[in-house]
Amino acid sequence: MTNHWIDLRNSDCVFIIGSNAAENHPISFKWITQAKERGAKLISVDPRFTRTSSKADIYAPMRSGTDIAFIGGMINYVINDIEQNPANYNMEYITQYTNAALIIKSDFEFNNGLFGEIEQKEFNGAYTAASKSTWGYAGGNAPTADLTLKDPNCVFQLMKKHYSRYDAETVSKITGTPKEDFLRVCQAYAETGKKGKAGTICYAMGATQHTYGVQNIRGYAILQLLLANMGVAGGGINALRGTSNVQGSTDMCLLEHILPGYLNVPVEGDADLDSYLRRSAKHPASTVTPVGLAGDTSANWWQNARKYIVSLLKAWYGDAATAENEFGFHWLPKKKPGVNNTHIGLIEAIGTGIIKGLWVWGQNPAAGGPNANGAREALAKLDWMVSVDIWENETAIFWKRPGVDPASIKTEVFMLPACCSYEKEGSISNSGRWAQWRYKAVEPAGEAMPDLEIIADLMARIKKLYEADASAPGREGILNLTWDYEHVTADQIAREVNGYDLATGKLMASFAALKDDGTTSSGNWLYCNQYTEEAGNKCAARNPVDSHPQKIGLYSGWSWCWPVNRRIIYNRASVDLNGNPYDVQHPVVSWDSQGAKWVGDVPDGGWAPINVADAGAKVLPFIMKGEGVARIWGPGLAEGPLPEVYEPWESPLANNIMSGQKNNPCAFIGKWMNEQGTPDKYPYVCTTYRCTEHWQTGIMTRNLPWLNELMPDMYAEMDEELAEQKGINNGDKVVVSSARGEVNAVAVVTKRFKPLTVNGQTIHQIGLPWHWGYAGMKTGDSANRLTPHVGDANTTIPEYKTFLCSVRRVD
Amino acid sequence: MEISRRSFLKASGATLGGLFLFNGLDDKAIMARSLKKVPLQQKVTESTTICCYCSVGCGAIVSVYEDGIVKIEGDPDHPINEGALCPKGLAMSQIHQLDGKPNPYRLTKPLYRAPNSTEWEEKSWDWMLDTIASRAKATRDSTWVASAGRTDGLASFGGGELDNEECYLLSKMNRALGVVYLEHCARI
């Protein structure tokens, strides 16, 4: 979330798309309800009428997987409205704080759904380097701006041309959303473009779990920038994250492509730190300074990355990390470029025998990953597997799952009992980036141990093995690793994450003071400031008073949030060039000209406002971007600078209505047991989701009787017309099948799903929760037995949300 | 409220008074009675926690009573949830305890399944960690790519349910071992 949960109350329009906040984040509705009491509108766009929709002022159904058409249509609506009624929009924001006015290279072309030429790789297509180079700014590191937005090659005009194809009729034809509903959404949300009004977009996996998931979010970003909703209270793009510490685990970068603090992972060919930073575009050389804007300086904060990687290496390798050995940079593993190491790629690599050993820490890929049948088969190819969990989950017992003979599975399996959240101590970071400390309340169940102690003990044993084996390859990094965790505590690690001034041994006060000369350490620069000499462990702070002058609900004294306790990021975009807030009722920050300082939230850098600062120090607001302005035009992504609509990998349509390019050309298409279904055999659109009463693969909820009581069985939701065609009555047992498998479920026949008319064709959608599996107290079939092994072009997030299925009644 | 109660009395009085003159109305049911005062069980410990389910980050209070019963309710001081919790958050107590007894579905012992075996065997922590460590080393060494300082043979899943400190340590351990197949639920 760019903003945070409480801030939802400051919104004038809450636009929930690709999320079912009322069901999956029930407490969010505390704040959404308060916004509504203030007169805010709530919009829900969802294939299915959900508990969120039940509270919405406007509900619009849409065909799953057509978000880009929907959002592109909204962008088109807003652009037209901007041209007709510019007074209703914040033109200063659009021209000065985004790249709308910047000129793009003249050889940029968009043709029949493609932004250039594609070359085919093993699992996906990719634009050629030549094509990608046409997406850049004319003028390279000093692009010019046309503040009138009239230049035909400025971002605004290119975008206008691109989305002019997304008129309401075409949008309705693709999405199946009735045109009136679509226009009501456009009109209501466009109203937040007024100065002083704020609209927030809340999304979740409904937006991301597509082969073009990132481009869905890019669409939201463009819309929010056109409406000047970024950085303001009650605005932002808010990913409502689903796991208690998925934010923190992402910040700590338990991901193949990033190191703690979102530093890039080294790849083969990174000869030294400098070339690594250049390639990562986290280098002073990546600074872009637009010409012709009021702001004349781009902070390009990422150019500090050298300080952060060096401090990280110091935290990991201690005294062994020296300037001479580039602080141990080469002890970090280097990825092979072009190899997909993500979840889907990982399962494929198990399937093809590359991966021999796997440890799983509180995750359940045999139920939670895509194409679960394939994942379960793949696990049998492992030599050994470790499952660390508080329950026996589907992954841990894949070898004795229904229908397989355990004796035929060679994998050696270790299952370690872990503590639950209140049997141990530590911090977790919520979706609003608040890191909060939690305490041990009860003794662990049986011999269960905190993961922290398991990791510390395990690595200590591994380290000992390497100390004893002088012939072992690549042992230097292990031997030099700081691992002084014999009596490890969360407190000790929290300090290490924050980092030290190595000269004094004192905790660092903030990442602004981190150095690239090896005199500071920090396990994660983003968390530097969470634990200071003055304030102690700030994650444990419990000051219940909102100290913001206008009480906009920041509660800055309650816990701690990254970066440096900034509760609303990009907040320098919430003020005009003089530092006065656009929304005087809910100012995030404002410039106190008498005191020559910012008041309110921690600002995105303390520099004076653009009109106040001296020439050469007029810092543009979006400090994490090389160009200092927000990217309406986003050349960094795999499939082009503007989101373009494609059909999902499995689509009920023969063609893409918008262009000749049916699917995302850059999407990752897995090969491991991944059959593709066709509409003749699988005519219905299937989507998966969660319900309030269960959570993820269900292993954390299906062992709790109170929750089983509320939602006892796996079910399949469908519309009444489809049910009648198939002779299915409400409550009947049904089998839902895809090209990859079948699941049993109870039919929930409901008016909450309605057949949609898409390009004259009637489309039925079936919805499945994915909370069940064969382990635990209450079992059922896992919806992921049906989902495909395909992923987004940029992130390889699986396309869980749209695939083809069929359904039949079981007698 | 007085008026309504009296009119109710009158109504029932009128209906029955004529019939049963021998017995006045017993108004026990209608007139308010004081409740027997039995104080709540004495709490032994209260600890704050953050809900382990979704990422709203609601505060909760874990109360452990004298008889060992664990109850978990929303933390009224917490600015995000102000004491509220959804059903999952409220059911958190059952992760530890069901109807006053330990939840029988929890794992309480390290379990090992030998290749092709049909069942789990109980093992000690020491044995488990030593064995895993040697398996990890063997796999890493046999799949070591010296030029890139990595192993493709060892993979790690998980982290979204761990604490930040655990995630950090897991990241540190995996990177030190050269693991590049390193993923967790944020990806999916």
Next chain:
Amino acid sequence: MSKAILFDLTKCTACRGCQVACKQWNEHKAEETSNQGSFENPKELSAETWLKMRFIETERNGKFDWLFLRRACLHCEEASCAVVCPVGAIFKTEDGFVHIDQEWCIGCGTCTQACPFHVPHIDHHAGLAMKCSACTSVGYNRLDAGLKPACVSTCPTGALTFGDRDELVSAGRAQVDKLKANGHPNAYLYGENELGGLHVMYVLDDSPSAVYGLPDDPKVATADVVGKWLSGLVTAGVLTALPFWLVFKRKQELAGGSGKKGGA
């Protein structure tokens, strides 16, 4: 001071935290349930389930809506359960909540039939009638401890509020007026006057009976009990007169007897 709970249906998202909060506070076990084509579960209130949410799918003026109604004791001022209880085990607390004295109840079940809302249920194990006590059960009394009822404490959206009944009536009326002004002409504050005033009131956006299946003008179970007694007594009288007098008055046919003059 008379207290109450106000349920504002327009704010409820049916997260059902209240259902679990109720179970947890009162230490109730989960019931075995099954999905029968709806999210709603358990199917009915029981001795172990004192509160449940109803999920109502409806189409009004061509517009679909999904409505969520609380189902638990409404704590009537004129409480049928209390009236019919043969041992006087059901009474009102000083706050106005209807309380079943668990040490006096004999489990006869009369209250289960008398309640206009079918709330109390017999716990066949304990042999007692059970229902929501607004968290005033002895040993589990949250109100005494200065807490709100568990369901109210946990409600995220403010759909449930607890406080002085007079204030909640005003709040409920204000919300109903707002609804009426916003396209809900049938909006209604259920419980303001029903049965002498309920201590659990509902802000409804539509007709209580047509949409929510609540009785429009609920009556105390014994409301017309005189008529019912009379109906029985008159019948008995008619039968006294008719067959027996007709048939037996010709006593001379009978052999035995003392010969005394008798009958009519």
Next chain:
Amino acid sequence: MNIGGMEWGVTLWIDLWAAGMAGGAFLTAFLADKFSGGRLKNLFKLAVCTGIILALVGVALLLSHLGNILWFWHMFVTVRPESVLSLGGWILSGWLTVACIMLVLWIISHYARGLKSFADKATNVLSWVGFVLSILLMTYTGVLISASSEPFWAITPLLPAVFVVSAVASGVAWLIVVSLVVNWLNTTGNRAWNWFIEQFFDDSGWQIDSVAISKLAKSLVVVIVVELVVLVAFILWLSASGSPAATEGLRLLTGGALSLWFWVGLIAAGLIAPLILLAMNWKRDFSSGILAAITFSSAGLVVLGGLLVRALLLIAGQA
């Protein structure tokens, strides 16, 4: 429809049936005796004696229905006239007390001849009290069900009428059945039976007058007719009530899952068949030979019909 799960289930059907029948039998015998100038003391004794057994069965079942049997005494330290069950408890206890005292007085007057005139006077007074209590007892069984929130039971005031007339019908039928049984037992010459019966049937013999049995049968015909009339009125009133719940109960009864039991079991077997059989033999002696068998089975059907009417109405109201 889950009959087993109904709060008011089989124990209550039997309870209400037995208690009502006890009251009905008392009322019948009392009136028969009084109208016939005190010539039917034997019948009266039989009614009281078997009525006590029925009432005890009723009490036992009522107690077994309680969730907390050991706390039944709470009912007897509480007087709550507005609670029908509380009243009912008192009425039933009062009735039982009266009946038992009468029984005791009869036995005493058998052993202590000197007390006979006092006992006669006392039983006469008590019989009037018992008569009133019998009417209240029968009525209470209906009012108990009717004073509820089930529209099927509560929306019309006629349920108590149905219960009263059915209680009287089964009371009459019960007396016919036990009279025939007693007369048959007398013919067996069983010594134990003779000893037992002589304890208080001695002064006027222990034979129930066959004319009295005929008269009871005739009364039964009339009562059945009344019952049919009241039932029809109940059904018509219900269907006119407009209450969906009541209409649904009625549908269940007359056209739904209960309809076979209702039409064949209750109406045909429990009412119409006995009515026809008895009416056909209006002029004949009901007490001997094949006619006795017909009378016996007709009355037996009415007794069972009395149970069925309660079961059906209770199920339909709770379904």
